[in-house]
Amino acid sequence: MIKYKLVCKNCGNFFDSWFASSKEYENLKKLKHVNCDNCNSLKVEKTLMTPSILNSKKEKPVIYKNKKYTKIKNTIKEYQKFIKNNFEYVGEDFAYKARSIHYNNKERSKGIYGNATAKEVKELKEEGIDTEVIPWVNKNDN
């Protein structure tokens, strides 16, 4: 799942929207299914290129349930399995831990994964810290 911050060019409203993938966003946009939640205008654009990672129970995503999504979700679950087996989970401390590894040249056998905001990911990338953003599916999210 990818969250985009969208802006309405018609009324200036900022709002968040969830998509299964960046490709799905492009498709929905093309089909004119992405509109402002305030004024329904179709003049909606992404404000950030960096999506954030979904791994939080606090935010309930809007999910487009279809066959394509199930297929994407299974692919994501395969990634997650790999990551869980090969990376250490650091939760909300992701940005902090990533920096401490980067600046202290700590030797680690395992990479780390966790939650970060789009802003944190952007900052890490600007500091030259290798950070990948992947979509994330919660276990109880069917």
Ligand SMILES: [Zn+2]
């Ligand atoms: Zn609007």
